[in-house]
Amino acid sequence: MASIKEIAERTGLSIATVSHVINGTRKVSDKSKALVMDAIKETGYKPNYAARMLRTRRSDTVAMLIPNVRQGMPTNIFFMDVLSGAKDYLQLVGFNLIIATYSEEDESDEGDLRNLKVLRDQWIDGFLVVPNKKKTAIVKNILDNNNPIVLLDRAVKDLACPCVYNDTIKISRDVVDVLYQEGRRRIGYIGGSLESFTGFDRWKGYKEGLSACGLKYDEALVGISELHTAANGYEAAERLIENQADAVYVSNDVQAIGVLRYLKEKNIRVPKDVAVIGFENYEWMEICSPRLTTVCQEPYEMGRIGAQMLHRMLEDETYSEKVVLTPKIIFRDSHRRE
């Protein structure tokens, strides 16, 4: 493997000049430039990443930290798209992207931090983190070492730190409003744990939406379960329907599957008898008849924008911003009164 020294010797120039040609950091005569270029081509020289990193203290590498979700979960589509967005941007501007996860369950922050090599060795230029309600210590740890960081998907309260997230509360309010406009008055909610950032906000938006419409919050129309499973959705639907719900906002894919199965089994017509609005990771809702109206986020954009922000922070220390994305409601057939 050729080194810069070898190029210098071949061309009869100094190491410094070669370096400047490579990085464009100083004016070099066209003649010398051509000389260097030729030598590089001949030798197949590539600058040594480690050496450059040692000198410049920059690795051009960014790490993305995400919670370690269960295998085969649709949530993974979401994270994969976030990852894709970040990766595409970073690849474009010549940065590397390292991926690491922390376990959602493991309560011991200490243990986790020790295991995250990427946090231990201090050589990452910046972090993209999908935080977790229980584990904000990771975020704080990164901030303490004053590493640049951008939070994805979820803002952490009390932490003034750049982030890009969905306005989940607003969109949930909108969902309720849509159902209200269609004449529904017993609007139920089915969703996951309130311990998670997203779960909590979806529920909160639902609640706020109700009061904005002048409806009152009724426990009997709300089904919260720790796990997102179709079976959970099924059971929750059963209870809500027994309590005369005429609309359901299901705040995640998997539970929606259960809800739909229940309604189909009981021959409850959608949307005539009950309106349903879901939350989607993938357009698989097209399987259902009628096609399900859903809230749609833009994970790819989120990743891309987050990476862009981080990149900008690396150039300009003072830059900081909070970007709010607004999910959209994809109007299909399951919410309209006929």
Next chain:
Amino acid sequence: MASIKEIAERTGLSIATVSHVINGTRKVSDKSKALVMDAIKETGYKPNYAARMLRTRRSDTVAMLIPNVRQGMPTNIFFMDVLSGAKDYLQLVGFNLIIATYSEEDESDEGDLRNLKVLRDQWIDGFLVVPNKKKTAIVKNILDNNNPIVLLDRAVKDLACPCVYNDTIKISRDVVDVLYQEGRRRIGYIGGSLESFTGFDRWKGYKEGLSACGLKYDEALVGISELHTAANGYEAAERLIENQADAVYVSNDVQAIGVLRYLKEKNIRVPKDVAVIGFENYEWMEICSPRLTTVCQEPYEMGRIGAQMLHRMLEDETYSEKVVLTPKIIFRDSHRRE
């Protein structure tokens, strides 16, 4: 940021001794060891990754290259699980994982290779690659620079190179056999492009399965489409059914959705009239009634094993192996004759 020099000064020992304590590369007296440990704790010293890398020429970093699939695709669940498996293993043994993609479409290998920073800068210890039928140049490029590499999901013909992949052909044969045993004689196939490794093998296995059962291959019972969409599946199903198929092997999730919708719309009973066996990324097939019998791969295992192999190759130059995983058929209700 403290350096090893500072630790040496604090403890009154030499840099070398400190280094040996840190790496356990030589016997050091317990007293000195304790001294160093204390100093490290006090100063919060972390070895400089770049410096170490420059000396040792190892980065403890592995890159995973995958094709750049469309957003929101269920294929992403598959890749995400592969990624997870690799990441979990690598995280465990103290390696970093970099992720990069190459575009499936872009024909110009040259352009792509130039864009892959991770290939350009030669500092990655090894590569995990999900290859592509059209773009084997990437794999060759890595091999030419004699970098360790493990192929995932797909073996590349004519390339003696360690890999871990699914025995797709065998499982496809088994699927046909299962349907045959249930008394089906007009077994159809619906799947994606034959240009892709996996698409081709699934189809090939189907064909081999037929002849093993003494059935003959009939174009009228085969629907191949470039894109995996539900609409495609729907159309293909229509044609197969018109040609009196009594069983369908659908070799991907998305098209299966279309197939099921078609059958439901036409009131064709599954499995009484037509048996269906699918190929699954996620157990979402539980939405369907009856629950769909599917082929199930183990992407997480694939990633984990691949990473393990690569890790071993880094320790032992001579190690090389091909690992074949066998997907399983998850027997549910859509294939049985009643």
Next chain:
DNA sequence: CCTCCTATGTTAAACGATTACACGTAAACG
């Protein structure tokens, strides 16, 4: 007492880049 070994340390040379500082020449300016 000499030699040799073991156990522990130290010295100093890499590794391959970046970059502050300095130098020489020639043209431009007053």
Next chain:
DNA sequence: CGTTTACGTGTAATCGTTTAACATAGGAGG
């Protein structure tokens, strides 16, 4: 003609490790 100014280039220090080679001291064996 002396002094700037501009341009192109070179010298050498530095980043923070690893590690081969060398040093030293104490004890065992003869």
